[in-house]
Amino acid sequence: MKVLVAVKRVVDYNVKVRVKADNSGVDLANVKMSMNPFCEIAVEEAVRLKEKGVATEIVVV
Structure with a gap:
């Protein structure tokens, strides 16, 4: 994801x-x-999802 x-x-x-x-x-x-x-919190959560293996790619815009 x-x-x-x-x-x-x-x-x-x-x-x-x-x-x-x-x-x-x-x-x-x-x-x-x-x-x-609040954006910092969202980026941190995306990194956590990537570390757990739930996310495959993070795109920050």
């Missing part, structure tokens, strides 16, 4: 987020990004 895991990049939770001067969104310049913590 192939396992597909969708991963989302988000602003690191340790970083203080700043709003753009024109209030049109978040200022992403020089901001550290990381993997969504």
Whole structure:
């Protein structure tokens, strides 16, 4: 069985987020990004399935 895991990049939770001067969104310049913590859990579970022999291939998108 192939396992597909969708991963989302988000602003690191340790970083203080700043709003753009024109209030049109978040200022992403020089901001550290990381993997969504829930996506990390999904990747870990996919690896566990592969180690158990349930999954044959893991695809992370």
